[in-house]
Amino acid sequence: MYLDAPLRNFPLAEVAVEARRLESMGFGALWSFETSRDPFLPLLQVALATDRIQLGTNIAVAFARTPFSMAMTAWDLQRASGGRLFLGLGTQVRAHVERRFSAEFEHPAARITDYIRCLRAIWETFQSGAKPDYEGPFYRFKLMNEMFTGGPIDHPQVPIFLAGVNPRMARAAGEAADGFSVHPMHSPDYLREVVRPAIDEGARTRGKSVQDMVLVTDCFIVRGTTESERSLAEEGVRRQIALYASTPSYRGFLEFHGYADIGKQLSALMREGRLKEMPALISDELLGAVAISEADGDLADQIRQRYAGNLVQRVLFYESVPADADEESMRAFVRRARGEVQQGRKA
DSSP states (O other), X not given: OEEEEEEOSOXXXXXXXXXXXXXXXXXXEEEEOSSSSOSHHHHHHHHHHOSSOEEEESOEXXXXXXXXHHHHHHHHHHHHHTXXXXXXXXXXXXXXXXXXXXXXXSSHHHHHHHHHHHHHHHHHHHHHOOOOOEEOSSOEEOOOOTTTOOOOOSOOOOOEEEEESSHHHHHHHHHHOSEEEEOSSOOHHHIIIIIHHHHHHHHGGGTOOGGGSEEEEEEEEEOOSSHHHHHHHHHHHHHHHHHHHTSGGGHHXXXXXXXXXXXXXXXXXXXXTOGGGGGGGSOHHHHHHHEEEGGGSOHHHHHHHHTTTTTOSEEEESSOOOTXXXXXXXXXXXXXXXXXXXXXXXX
């Protein structure tokens, strides 16, 4: 299992220095996010400033870009990084796609499956010069000339990850993607009983299985060496869980854990602007299902135990690595989380 790190809203002018710092700590990949910044610009800085660490989007909103524009950007990053890119795509939710991005959203799972297949058709033309001849239910690629092709590169196989939380999107990942970006709103049981079986169902439509897929997940962590520090961090995690849980997309996960009523209550509070009241609805049990805490012991051990049995292959912190983190200590932490050392001994 790899331990990765996030680049959340990091100033572009400082990304190169941060990327080198995290690479030296032994992290496997750096992931950018489409929140208040474009997800691709930081990754170009990472590609040019590092030699080994992989880089990915978690996620880039697919429907906000045409397949061709997405294909061009990813191709350039794959070229610049020497083949280290993970292209993580997500559908977002209807309200944001239609009212923020002014894009189409209908049939999101079928649409994103078609989108991924169109991407691959474009890359095949870039690499081999094949005549464009893709016609899907939502997207087409029928025209190309020499002026507009991305041209061949040394590493043309760009791994595509699809993000989701519910079974239908997990199945879509199995049908078309190389990996699945697990939402931080998950639990080990939810992965075993809902997510992985749905991915496997989709993968079998093309002669593969969930074992052929790479799963990467964010992990909520309650940090703090003292009770007061952990209490403050815990409140922040509860707040974030409450914000996610107020969105209907996460009702299935809440129902799985027996919290069907909380989602509607949180949605009502959100509509009324009563955000300060929302974290109180997140019980200790629900918090414990989706987060790990430093109060329960070594975090590296907990990460390894939480995803034991090859539940996922890559884990990244939900929050950024602290700026004052000791490099040697963090390097040791990464190795423990990967299972390379246990309690100071070689495994």
